[in-house]
Amino acid sequence: MARIAVIGAGMGAMAGAARLAVAGHRVTVYERTETYGGAVRRLERDGFAFDTGPGVLPLPAVWRDLFLKTGKEPLEACVELTQVDPAARHVFADGTEVSLPNASRAGVVAALDAALGPGAGDRWGDFLVRAREAWDRTRRPLLEEPLWPNWPVLAEREPYPAVPHKRLLRTRRAGTLAEVGAWELRDPRLTALLEGHALAYGLDPRVAPASAAVLPYLEHAFGTWYVRGGIRELARAVYERCLARRVEFGFGAEVTGVREKDGRAAGVRLADGTVAEADFVVAGVAPGALPDVPPPAVGEVPPQRGLPSRLTVLLALRGPRPAGTAHRTVVHTPDRDGELESLFGSGGQGATAPRPTVTVLRPDDPRLVPDAGHEAVTLTATVPAAASAQACADRTEAMITAAERALPDLRDRLLWHESRTPADVAGATGAPGGAVPAPALAAAGGALLHPANSTALPGLFTAGGWSHPGGGLPHAGMSGALVAGLIVEGPDFRGSR
Known part of the structure; x- marks a missing residue:
């Protein structure tokens, strides 16, 4: 039995802790804040409750596997999972709207044809077929296996x-997500639908590789899910599973x-001057959070830098949630270039997107409201990391204005609102500027890969986003599984099964 110190109580770190405890190790988690979950937090006020981190759950099989491998109770015995259907309603810049059914290619094709015109659905459906091929090629190396020692193969x-595209007497193939939209989808609304998935993860579609096509495919293939009571309930269930397996916090x-x-x-050194000895250390923290954690060795994947953050606006509304309301609505910006420049351009750190892309979450969940005569609504948008207080205030107002396109009576119903800024994200996660990590993606010269879970210091591993x-x-949960496998089975561990 080994002594294992885990730094941080984020989702990936707790996933690893539970698996290591089941393997017979003595695990202690050290968390600098007063709660668990990392970015998966909750705000409660006046009988309202809001997720301040992720609001929906893709690929729940990762967490089902964790609960299956760590105890007799399955995930569904610990939380109530429901499919979000429609998966999302989209409001485009020209006023066109479409609701896309959950995990149904035929239904999505039909809905897009009806809303955007004949042929639109088939173009999107054909894109999903190609995206599935990219997913099949990258699923194991990018989600289920430790990072390959010859990772440049994934980068290149x-x-x-x-699809081959003829342009100026030359045949080219899309290398970025923006080129996939322009050359293969050929409709600004389909392009917005595609790029919105990248933007939600803080990726610039103009430079994100075409392999980012796996992001909408993941949602399409495995569905969009909600945890009753909010995604914070998933964090609670993972924490309680850790306690049941005798993980100490x-x-x-x-x-x-x-x-x-x-x-x-x-072992680890604590701020109070004590030292906790350990045989292995798992660090679930952002790069730079611990000054003496060695950087990746020469030739290894460096940490991602320059990623944006997230602004969350919590709205307490009078009046009940109307029947038939979509759980999730994405209001797309009418100024794509302006939004991308504000986020990823040279002046992005202080710039304000006048009309941002906003995700509006309106769960049908009585646990989130004081009574049936009220509604809890959450708005999210991607913003620059370390955005100033004034920039966040400006963007909050812009987000509420954008949300009125999906919820016209919003301001008349508004009781109060609160914002969770990049500074709040930084406080919860320790990430500089409140930056939010993106999933690993192939190609792009390795710019969107992440450092391996093993480090240059033997006995030190990393987990989390x-x-x-x-x-x-999903990726956080898999990082915990990979770290547990590397510690339990050693360097010969070849991945989850």
């Missing part, structure tokens, strides 16, 4: 089978460094 090879326990002895990790396989709830 574009797995998306782009220390809250308000800030780790200031990793103890090294005889050339390997041997800032290490392989990257950000997002």
